[in-house]
Amino acid sequence: MTAIRDDIHTVIEGRHDAILADFQALLRIPSISALPAHDPDTLRAADYVLGMLRAAKLEHVRLIETTGKPLLYADWLHAPGKPTVLLYAHYDVQPVDPRSEWDSDPFDPIIQDDYIIARGACDDKNNLTAIIHAAGALLAEGSLPVNVRFLIEGEEESGGEVIEEYVQSHPKELASDIVVIADGGIAGHDQPQLEYGCRGMVYVEILARGPKRDLHSGTYGGNAPNPLFALATIIAGLKKPDGTITIPGLSKTVRPPSEMEWANWRKQIPRFEEDMQADTGTALIGDPAQPPIMRAWAQPTMEVHGFVGGFQDDGSKTVIPAEAKVKVSLRLVPDQDPAKMLKLLQKRVAKLTPPGITSEVVNLGLGMPFFTDPTSPAFTASVRALEAEFDKEVWLSRAGGSVPIATTLQTVLKADTVMVGFGLESDGAHSPNEHTHLPTFFRGVRSFARMLRAFGEIDGGR
C-alpha cells in the first residue's frame, strides 16, 4: 500500500486558509449548550455553520427550530443511482470549568507548534468543519460522488433529546443508506480508526424499604431490616469481587466478536491497555476470564453509581433509614435487548432481597447497543478511504460508552453507520486546554472527502 498524493491533496491544500479561517471563527464562539447564558452564542454558532453550508454550495440549507437548540440541515441530492450519505456532527461545546486550569482563553484559539488550543478543538468543531469543507471542496470541482444530507445538532453535550425526536419523526426526510457520525476519535496521529459499535444501557434505581420510619441503631440495631445493608448485599450479589456479573441469563445473548474483529482488536491490545491504565491511574480489574479490551467493548458491565439515603454529612449519625436507593447501570452489547435485560435484573434483585425488605427496580432509561457490520460495503469503503489517506491498516474499534444518536440513526434509517473523527483521546475533550493537531485535522478533511468518493464506488442506492 502506498500513500496517495493525489487530486484530493491538491484540492484540499488549495483551501487550507479558508478551512482554518472557518475552524478558528467557530472556535471563537462560546457555544456552551449546557449554560443558558450562552444561548445567544449557540445561535451565533448555528448561524455561522449555516453560512459554511451555503458557502459549500449545499442545497436546502435551513435551520430547524426545536424545543431546544436548533438543528441544521442541508443536502445535495444530484447523484442518481448513488448511495445517500447522512453526515452528523455537533456545533455545541462543553463548559470550560475549571477555567483556572486553562493556559489560554478557551474561546481565543491560539496555535502553538502544530496544535490549535480552544474549547471544541477536538470535540467537535474540528470534525464539523472537516465534513462541510470535504463536501464543499468536491462540489467546487463539479459534483459529489454521492448524495449527501447534513444533520447538525446543537445540544450533544447537554442532552441530545431534540435530535432523537426529530429523527424518530422524520425518517422519510432523512432517508439515507449510510450514516457517518463525525464525532469519533482517532487512535494516534498516524493510526486511523473507525468505530462500528458501542454499548447499550439499562440504568435503574433500586429502591429498598425497611421499617416504617428511620430508626436509631442503638435501640433497634441488629433487629431492624436496614435498607442500606440490604442494598449492599444486593449489589454484592450482582457482581462478584473479581468482576463477574451474576445475573442468570444475562450473557446468553452476548454475541462474541467475529474472527475478523478479534484479529484486528488483538493488535490494539497494548495501546488499549496502556491508555486505560494511564486514564484510570490504576491496574485494570474485572472478569479475569476476558482481556480488558473484550470486557470494555464486547461484554456487558454492571456498575454502581451512588447510594442515596441515611446519613452522608461529615461526622456520625447512628440512623437506620426507613428507605434507601442505589443507582445501578448495565452496559449492553449485541445482541442483548435492554428491555429483556431489565427483566433479568429485576428478577435477580427480587431474589437477592433479604426478608423484611421490599425492593423495587425503577427503570431510568434503556438504550440499544449499536453495531454495524464491519464487513458491510459502507464500512469497507470507509476502511479503504482511511487506508489511502494514512497508508496504514485501520483499527476497527468499538466504544464502551453509549452514543444514542448512532443507535437512533441506524435503527430509524436502517443505514450502515460509521463513527469516525480525528481527535485523540489525549486531546482533552471536556477538559481544560482542549486542542487538536492541525496536520491531523487536515488529514481529517481529506479523509472525509475520500470516504465520500469511496461510498460513490459502492453499487446501488435508493
Add this chain to the structure above:
Amino acid sequence: MATKDTAPKKGSKTPPVAQKGTVHEHIDEHRKGYLADLVRFLKIPSISTLSAHKGDMDRAAAFVHEQLVEAGMQHVRQIDLGGPPLVVGEWLGAPGKPTILIYGHYDVQPVDPLHEWQTPPFEPDIRDGNIYARGATDDKGQVLAMILAVGAQMATAGSLPVNVRFLIEGEEEYGGASIERYVREHADEIPCDAVLIADTHMLAPGQPSIVYGVRGMLYTEIVARGAAHDLHSGTYGGVAPNPLHALALIIAGLKGADGHINIPGLYELAQPVTDEERGWWARQPGDPVARLAAEMGVDYFPGEQDYALPERMAARPTLEVHGFVGGFQQEGAKTVIPAEAKVKVSLRLVPDQTAENVLPLLQARVAELTPQGVQVTLHNIHGGLGMVLDVHNPYVAAASAALAEEFGRETVFLREGGSIPIAPLFASQLGAPVVFAGYGLADEGLHAPNEHFNLDNFYHGIHGTVRFLHHAAEVTK
C-alpha cells in the same frame, strides 16, 4: 431527713395524689411554667454535629445556665472545653449526706430528612399529650425535668435532702470527647456517691424501668479509593475499579444475611449473659415482639434467630451501615465511577468489647474483604465504652423504689441497646454507680423525624427525680 410523701402499695396501679403543701403539689401547680420552659429549650436548634449551629449551642448552654441558677444551684458556670460549653452547678448544703451527680445533655441530633417532619423540628407542637420537637425525649425533656425537680424541692423546702452536682454537656450526639477529657482530668473535683442519668427509656408507657447496661460503640468511616479521578462508566466500566462496589462487597462480607457479624474474634470478647438477666427478660411484662413490631413498623426481625429478642436488642453486638458517600446521588442518571467513596458503619459493643480491642479486628476483616484495585482506609470516628452495672447496690434500689412509687408499679431492669459512653466513664473515673432512671419511650422518634416526649412522663420525671433524691438520702454513706 425527708419523708416519703406518698407510699403506694407495691404493685399498685394508682398514681399517687400529691398532698397539700408538698413539693409534689408545688410541681403540679407549676406545670404551665415548666411546659413554657421546655418549649423555650426545644426552640433552640442546638445541633452539635453541624458547625453552622455553633451560635445555637451557646444559646442552649445559656438556657441551661439560667435554669440551674433559677433552681437555686450555686457556682453555676460554663466551662469552655473547646466545643459547646459544659454547664455545671452544685448545691452542697447537706453534709454527711450522699452527693448525687446529675448528668444530661443539651445538644440534639440533626433533623434530616426534614420533609418527613409533620411540624418543623424546632417549633414545638403539642398533640395527643406529646410535645413534638427535635430533642424532646433525647434529652432536653429529660434533663430539664431533673433541673426542675431540684428547683421545686429548693423552692418548697429551701434545701435538698442530698448534695447535688450538675454536669450538662453539649456534645453528646457528637462524640462527647470534651466531657470525657474533663471527667478524666477533674475527677477529684467532682466527687460523688452516685450518678443519675435520665437519657434512657421505659419499657412501656407507665412501666418504670431502670437501665443497668448500655452497649459500647465503635463508629467508623471506611474510605475506598480506586482510579485517580472520576471515570465514565461507558468507557471504563468493566476495567476500572469501582469504590462503591468495593464498599458494598465489604459491607456484605461483614455481616451475613443471618445477622451474624463475620469479624473473627468479635464474639469471643463479649461477657456472657447471666441466667438472672435472662430470667428478667423472660418475665418482662407485655409482648416484646408485638411491641417492637409496632414501634419499628416491621413484620420481620432480621438478626440472630437463635437468641431471644430482648437479648439481641441489648446484649449482643451489632453492625449497621448508616450511609454511603460518593458518586451520584441526585435525581436522574449519571454514569460515573467515582474515584473515591465512603461508607459509615457502626458497631454496638457489649462489655468487654471496646472500640480499642474491636478496631483491629474490624481493620483486619475489611482488609481481607477489599477487592483488587481498591485501597481502603478505616477511620475511627468515635468510640464509647459499654457498661453492665451491678444492680445490687443501694442507689439503684433507691431509684427503683422512687420510680415504683411514682408510677405505682414495680420497676423492671433492662439493658439498653444504645450507647451512653459517659456512663462507663463516670463509673470508672468517679468510682460511683450510675443510675439510669429514664422517662422516655422507645417509640418517641429518637434520632428520627417527629421526635416527641410524652408530657405526662415529663411531669413524672420531675416528681420521680424528687422521690429519688429523698430515697438516696436514706442510703448510708
